[in-house]
Amino acid sequence: MDMNRSLEAYREAGGYQAARKALAAMTPAAVLDEVKKAGLRGRGGAGFPAGLKWSFVPAKTDKPKYLCVNADEGEPGTFKDRFILSHNPHALIEGSLIAAYAVGIHQAYVYIRGEYEMIARRLDQAVTEAYEKGFLGANILESGFSLDFGVHRGAGAYICGEETALLESLEGKRGHPRLKPPFPASVGLFGAPTVINNVETLANVPAIILHGADWFTAAGLPRDGGTRLFGVSGPVVRPGIYELPVGTSLREIIFSHAGGMLPGKRLKAVIPGGLSAPILRADEIDLKMDCDSLVAAGSMLGSGGIIVIDEATPILDVLFRVAKFYAHESCGQCTPCRLGTAWILKIVRRMASGNGVRGDVDELARLAAGIKGMTLCPMGDAAALPILGIIRKFKAELEG
Amino acid sequence: MSAPLSADLRAGIERLAARYPRKAAALLPVLHLVQNDRGFIGPDEEAEVAVLLGIGPIEVREVVTFYTMFRRRPAGRHLVQVCSNLSCTLMGGERILDYLKKNLAIGVGETTSDGRFTLTTVECLGACEQAPCLMIDFDYHGNLTEEKIEAILGGAA
């Protein structure tokens, strides 16, 4: 990935050529088709094909349309969007511009988590540069196409990474996810058709347009092409971001690119896609990092945030951090998540303080099963599945 | 009773509100603006923001109390937030927190008697490659050691 921060550096490395090509030489429909052909899957966590999502927006509507960039990046273990926003903000701006052109959108907002204040200021600078040089605003590159671009700060709520909670928050309200249907493509921001995409998803768009869908799908796997920014954290030699083809082996990412375990540490488990992805044992890491392979392994690719856990870490600690996180971040709207995550945390706290009793682990599994599939938004599953995974894979240790 | 918001601040709020088709959408950025100026968001601030954005003060408070970053009461001059999520814990985050508690002689959620530091924990900051991390005001610091913490605290007036 290019570390181009300023607009000039970005342009020198070939930046904004894709936008020029799209606006001057392609119809919006052609742009959309190319992205669909590339099969670009969302990089936020859900993996939904971006081109397909764009095509859900009605072509004819008397409402304004909106593009919301999801820069809430709250999934623990995930920091790739921070990298893009810090080091390559123009890739996001250009990707958003092309996406907006494809769908007929003239107003975009970046919803950036409040803790990323310093990064938001850099993004503000990049946006100002883009306006000054005519890549945002009215009549971009003499194409007649206009796009206004605003940066909107969140204020500390993981749930606002869920797309409808993001919309609520952008409208100035509590981050309570909405019932679907209707979907944001028809009723979104301010009730108008809206596309919501992750930062990394949009940052991939310029390259797809410039080099073509075939170039994109040459890397990665069929139906899940391109490269992804995998994040590695935990007791490894080289924690960080690695841009690698979709389908790269998890073992390779950890032991080759990230340098393997720190001296004296042995691998115990890996959480492969951010905290919401069910845990894998040390003997389960010979798999390809693509959406389908991880689902087949009972987990998910999610945000690609790989958390490496060593044998010196009691699995109860991991369970505690998971339970604490979801209880803290539950928005509180629906019964199973609001009360289930709190009940689970009570039990886990009791276990962590040495007062666990026989049957607690089964109880946790039972409660998590009572949340799974029952909630208003996907955060219920995000809360339940990791707990079920930890119990399934490490029950003996938990009960010991 | 706080003084009314300054003219500059009010102008900043109007500018933010103008970026959206509905003024109320500016609430979160506006609350950041007010909190950065005032240090917290109390009833007086809620009342003024409500009027400027055309909403009720109850809606302002509903938002202030939902989001972790907004405070209803003043904190110390510097807010120290230590990440307590998984990657940071794996890399020694608890020891960092214990060190800070001892060093500042306060517990989580408390402020030093000289009003300089408030210590809290926070969920994942999104800087896991530098675990363990903390955030002081808006600055991230990672790969923390006791020496680094001394330097960070020392550099904060």
Added chain:
Amino acid sequence: MPNITIDGRPLSVAEGTTVLKAAEAAGIPIPHLCYHPAFAAEGSCRICLVEIEGLPKLELACATVVREGLKVQTGNPSVREARRAVLEFLLADHPLDCPICDKAGECKLQDYFLEYGLTESAFRDDKERRAKKVRIGERLLLDRERCILCTRCVRFLRDITKTRELGVFERGVHSEIGVYEDRQVATPYGGNLVDLCPVGAITDTTFRFKTRTWFLSARLSICPLCSRGCGIFIDYHPGFPRVAGSAKAYRIRPRLNPSVNGPWICDLGRYNYLDHHLDRLRKILWNRGDREMEMSRDRVTAILAEKVKELTARGRGDRIGLVLNTGLTQEDLRSIRDVFLGGTPSPRPWFADPPQGRDDGFLLRAERTANRRGAEALGFRIQAVDLDEIGGGLEVLFVFGPYLKEAGSAETIERALAAVGTKVLMTAMPSGLERLFDFVLPATLPSEKTGTFINADGLEQAFAQALPPCGEAWAEGDFVTALGREIGRVS
């Protein structure tokens, strides 16, 4: 009209209907807490989840709109397990203080537990402790431990009254409902929050700890306090010997009428109506100047019938005056018309009504009586009291209702009445003029008689007697009929 099946039963349902409404119309109840027909679907309680063939997860009955070929299961093991799970979460977070909770007996959590739960509690840890007596309105208390955050109360004040006094603060399990600073619920529809709350979180201080709901029987009636004619239930306690304590009405609640008041009533009708029982006239009294004498119905009827017969015989029927009010029922008015006015209303009766109030833009109308349209339909001309005419030599004056006092100053009224021969006042509530009348008869409130009102929209609504009469209270129409029988004009 999409054709669907629910639990194997084929149904044909109107376009746009939700699964919940379709099921309930077919007699299949679906449990629900956050759903209320007056609001858009909220989808947060999750207890209405049902299974829809072909879909991987359970779906909300309250939010799923029917489509052709939909196959719904509402009672299979998956659905039953989901309901049990939701109930278990709610109950683990609930104080379970039914023995001291007013809602017991009409609580959705209790009802659903008996229907869909009936399991032992698995909760071993400490329950959340929250404030149990938060003042949110003049007659409203909030118990945050009992609150299940269905947000019906918040949505009512946001969408119906648009006064927004309640909000949801904090997040997750710490979420709580409350007011802003000291701005309490002040809307004149605040009492509806108590009915809306599915559990005992919002309670009414006028009802708190007074009785148990299972001692009450719900009697249907119509609120008589304005020309809207809202449907009400009066919850009545039969008293000793069934239960220790006096027989009385304990509260008024809305009775759903989609074409009049929907599911709501205003606080005037809810709270003020029953206070009247404290002040009621209870006995027939004969003012003999120096003292009061109690009298029986037969005796007073005989005396007054004699006076009327005598005047009529002398051709002085025009010396009999009537002051009526537009709160009298059709039955009362027909009886008056038949006995006094020879079957057709003459210009003679005057009407003394309560003063107009303010139309509140929702239910409460400016006209503060229930049957003006009914009186007009019977041919009465609603003319105001003329004190000069009254003081112009009437031999007998019958005044129905306590509102003559609105007709002028105390002195002018006293002067006018002093010129009348025999003065009869029949009223449920005291008027302050009792000492000026020769005979004072206690009247029933509308809840104590069977009758019919016609509301301002022309809707005729009949109601049966809901409460026993207070003391010796007598329906005006019954008194006049008895009088008529005595006079010989009515057989």
